[in-house]
Amino acid sequence: MKALQFADGELTLAETPRPDRQGEALVRVLKSGICNTDLEIVRGYARFEGTIGHEFVGIVETAPGRPALVGKRVVGEINVGCGNCDLCRAGDSRHCVGRTVLGIKERSGAHAEFLMLPAGNLLEVPAEIPDDEAVFVEPLAAAIGISExxxxxxxxxxxxxxxxxxxxxxxxxxxxxxxxxxxxxxxxxxxxxxxxxxxxxxxxxxxx
Structure with a gap:
């Protein structure tokens, strides 16, 4: 698949294997959004190398444990916690110290033809919301999180x-x-x- 990758100080459009994480859902990306975080990663932020991007809307290809999601249009929670720490057990995997983060920390991102996330991280997009708006769900969720x-x-x-x-x-x-x-x-x-x-x-x- 094609993916926008950052490595060795260079940003390239590369041919890469599809992501392969056992037990996770495979999502075919329809649209991905460019965030300032992506630009900062290219400047060295988070010392991340790999496929960048974390704002997306896509179609579920496979979803272990949630077969009803297959074929659905989704967005996703980009943080994946370890599942074992006190924060994860309390339902706050977004702040898990050992978490991976889509396109930011130890997890291939959304500027690619496919991405993977746990099925539990995916949220179905209502039919009345077009792709151009759905791709903004992640930054909008960050904004709404202030009131939490x-x-x-x-x-x-x-x-x-x-x-x-x-x-x-x-x-x-x-x-x-x-x-x-x-x-x-x-x-x-x-x-x-x-x-x-x-x-x-x-x-x-x-x-x-």
């Missing part, structure tokens, strides 16, 4: 610093909880996107 860590009510005042892709998604996610939200950034065009969703924009200049 901090209680946000309609009275909470929130400031999101940075108007990049994830900053915008964080602002959109927090807007579901409170209208008292400001997005602080340096790009008027991006702040305008937020404004259309009822989010106050604060434009910084280089002098500030």
């Amino acid at each position: 860590q901090v209680e946000i009510t309609s009275e909470t005042r929130v400031a999101v610093i940075g108007d990049g892709k994830l900053g915008l998604l964080c602002a959109f996610a927090m807007r579901l909880k409170t209208s008292r939200i400001s997005l602080i950034g340096k790009h008027a065009s991006k702040l305008e996107i937020a404004k259309k969703r009822g989010i106050e924009g604060v434009l910084l200049t280089d002098a500030e």
